[in-house]
Amino acid sequence: MGFEGYHRDAWNRHGNAPQEVFEELPAGRDLAETGKHLAAWGALVAHVAGEHLGRWSEGIALLDTIAADERFAEAEAARRSLHRSRAALLIGAGDRAGADAVVAENLDDAWPEASSQIRVWTTATTALAMQGEIDKATALFQEALKASAYGPDAKDPASRALAISGNNLAMDLEDLSGRSPAQDALMILAARTSRTWWAVAGDATNVLLADVRVASSLLAAGNASDALPFAEAASRGSEAEGTLAGYRIQAMLVLGKARQGVGDAQGAAAAVAKADEAFTHLPEAYRAYYESQIEALRADLMGG
Numbered sequence: 001m002g003f004e005g006y007h008r009d010a011w012n013r014h015g016n017a018p019q020e021v022f023e024e025l026p027a028g029r030d031l032a033e034t035g036k037h038l039a040a041w042g043a044l045v046a047h048v049a050g051e052h053l054g055r056w057s058e059g060i061a062l063l064d065t066i067a068a069d070e071r072f073a074e075a076e077a078a079r080r081s082l083h084r085s086r087a088a089l090l091i092g093a094g095d096r097a098g099a100d101a102v103v104a105e106n107l108d109d110a111w112p113e114a115s116s117q118i119r120v121w122t123t124a125t126t127a128l129a130m131q132g133e134i135d136k137a138t139a140l141f142q143e144a145l146k147a148s149a150y151g152p153d154a155k156d157p158a159s160r161a162l163a164i165s166g167n168n169l170a171m172d173l174e175d176l177s178g179r180s181p182a183q184d185a186l187m188i189l190a191a192r193t194s195r196t197w198w199a200v201a202g203d204a205t206n207v208l209l210a211d212v213r214v215a216s217s218l219l220a221a222g223n224a225s226d227a228l229p230f231a232e233a234a235s236r237g238s239e240a241e242g243t244l245a246g247y248r249i250q251a252m253l254v255l256g257k258a259r260q261g262v263g264d265a266q267g268a269a270a271a272v273a274k275a276d277e278a279f280t281h282l283p284e285a286y287r288a289y290y291e292s293q294i295e296a297l298r299a300d301l302m303g304g
Helices: 003-013 018-023 025-031 035-052 056-064 076-092 096-105 113-130 134-150 157-174 181-201 204-220 224-237 245-261 265-279 284-301
Strands: none
Touching (some): 003 025, 018 035, 025 035, 035 056, 056 076, 076 096, 076 113, 096 113, 134 157, 181 204, 204 224, 224 245, 245 265, 245 284
């Protein structure tokens, strides 16, 4: 197996088997042929060791094994990416001063200093949140938002970092059972941040899905009235020609739930009917997944 095959397989398996993927990391490193491969491997290390396992020091030690690797000789951007992954793990390990020094020594000189900082801080935020460090995660995420005041444009990697990390953090928190008020607050902040920055860095589909995410997060926190405008915006966005049926269904599901939440049973039923219509255009491979969600909402509307 070459590096690309290993890397793809590791990302596919890491959610269900993070410990197994972690143990395979040294073997994956040895498959890397280029600096770009090493940077991609470093991002995997930071994600699995940090967000999934909280094994900060062990992750840092793995990254240290390639910090001066000759494969970075002609790949300066990849080398900087590797050090951003290392800085994110240093933050998780409690060494903020060390992390800041690493970032300062490895700035992406194509963009303002804050761009590099944001990319590290958003990565570390999700890892801290998934390891239960909600107060630290929230404070760090707010630092990233404050740093974005310089106005990253669509080409600046910081804008996509805020959009993607916000979305992923909101999804991860929504999946948790028994969330605390602090987790709810961070979930909603992350979803709103994703919506803001996809409007800068993404296209109409990204914005549609970001509206779905904000509506879903607000619904998960029990706030249907605030969720409804985002669900309605997602519904409008899903009417665009060429929108995939699955995205249309996602929009209709959050719209149905939001309308149900504000006491509009007729509007909720209409949203389910539109989801049913979109379902007829779904490829067979996706039908089981969406059918269960549509039927769950239908049963809820019927009091079942």
